Amino acid sequence: MRISELSRSSGVATATIKYYLREGLLHAGELTAATQAQYDDSHLDRLRLIRALLGPGRLSIAEIRGVLAAVDDPPESPNEMLGRASESLEPQTGGERSRSDAVGEEYRQQATAIVDELGWRVAANTKVLDDLAQALTAIDQAGLALIPGGVLAYARQLHGLAVAEVATVPMDSPEAAVRQAVLGTILIEPLLLALRRLALQDAAGRRFDGTDAPLA
Amino acid sequence: MRISELSRSSGVATATIKYYLREGLLHAGELTAATQAQYDDSHLDRLRLIRALLGPGRLSIAEIRGVLAAVDDPPESPNEMLGRASESLEPQTGGERSRSDAVGEEYRQQATAIVDELGWRVAANTKVLDDLAQALTAIDQAGLALIPGGVLAYARQLHGLAVAEVATVPMDSPEAAVRQAVLGTILIEPLLLALRRLALQDAAGRRFDGTDAPLA
Numbered sequence: 001m002r003i004s005e006l007s008r009s010s011g012v013a014t015a016t017i018k019y020y021l022r023e024g025l026l027h028a029g030e031l032t033a034a035t036q037a038q039y040d041d042s043h044l045d046r047l048r049l050i051r052a053l054l055g056p057g058r059l060s061i062a063e064i065r066g067v068l069a070a071v072d073d074p075p076e077s078p079n080e081m082l083g084r085a086s087e088s089l090e091p092q093t094g095g096e097r098s099r100s101d102a103v104g105e106e107y108r109q110q111a112t113a114i115v116d117e118l119g120w121r122v123a124a125n126t127k128v129l130d131d132l133a134q135a136l137t138a139i140d141q142a143g144l145a146l147i148p149g150g151v152l153a154y155a156r157q158l159h160g161l162a163v164a165e166v167a168t169v170p171m172d173s174p175e176a177a178v179r180q181a182v183l184g185t186i187l188i189e190p191l192l193l194a195l196r197r198l199a200l201q202d203a204a205g206r207r208f209d210g211t212d213a214p215l216a
Numbered sequence: 217m218r219i220s221e222l223s224r225s226s227g228v229a230t231a232t233i234k235y236y237l238r239e240g241l242l243h244a245g246e247l248t249a250a251t252q253a254q255y256d257d258s259h260l261d262r263l264r265l266i267r268a269l270l271g272p273g274r275l276s277i278a279e280i281r282g283v284l285a286a287v288d289d290p291p292e293s294p295n296e297m298l299g300r301a302s303e304s305l306e307p308q309t310g311g312e313r314s315r316s317d318a319v320g321e322e323y324r325q326q327a328t329a330i331v332d333e334l335g336w337r338v339a340a341n342t343k344v345l346d347d348l349a350q351a352l353t354a355i356d357q358a359g360l361a362l363i364p365g366g367v368l369a370y371a372r373q374l375h376g377l378a379v380a381e382v383a384t385v386p387m388d389s390p391e392a393a394v395r396q397a398v399l400g401t402i403l404i405e406p407l408l409l410a411l412r413r414l415a416l417q418d419a420a421g422r423r424f425d426g427t428d429a430p431l432a
Contacts, residue, residue, distance in 0.1 A: 202375065
């Protein structure tokens, strides 16, 4: 199909498609004349993935480039492909609040020790260990009291959910797998945090006001 | 004590203390002369709270003002005080990714219906319901497949943790309660998100590479 038809089928404006082509997010069509190219279903699939990552996923162009690189140059295993795609994502853990401080080696070791104790196998160089170290630093500096079982108690609950989440990833195509894995990683985060704050409201009401008193 | 001693005891520079006084975050000392004031332990307590909120908590001055207003003008119930303090916090759910879109009424109703189905009692006007509606919107727009049990499955896991978290809040003083409740709300978020991403790595490894293969 020509670019005008690709635009109609995908609902993406021609100018936007051209922008994706220039940015290398979308692979070139097959040239049929000096100024005309043919596009196919692979372009439609790719456009759908880009739109989902940019739209509901709110990834930056740089992040999308990283995700697509993992799809286009798939490593040996699907796990490695999903891992590379995920590592392209900026941490959204706590927004700006968790970004700027340097992480001490002590907390980096504590993060690794926690993962070891859980028996989790994660990429040795994953930047998520830095995010964990950062979170541990702030908790320690604030002198925050943790729940019984501490960090491990949180980890075990989240692992059960993670196993169920990974089971939702389809393996029909690298695009479909990356789409579900990357969007799942990102879009479930605000869901979890909103549900947690609501759960805290309910739990506080039950503890401090008794179950029958109306909340303010 | 004089401001110089308050500075020594708290480790906060005199200029910074004066800034907090000007901003109304710290209550004035008792004037003993035209240009001299006496400070006491209440000022030390307050400085510790401000430092924890600004430092590890990374709250903005505006957020701190809201939190301190709840401490200074405590409503009838501790639950209401903690609720007001928490409502002063900007949502950090997903950082910039969850900020800009308008939330449709349909998703707002869906959010309320979920909370109702869970039997949770939350403040009717809490802005966290908008955060939840926002998360539901993005998930729906992305066509993301959820785990079995859907949103309710996440909610039930988080509620168990929330009950344990609320139990850690001390009731010795409004400052101590707010400190633990507010910092707990904020500082556990990046912890949860980092642990979840690590759990996803482990779960993906187990599903896609078999339990014995090393991760890349």
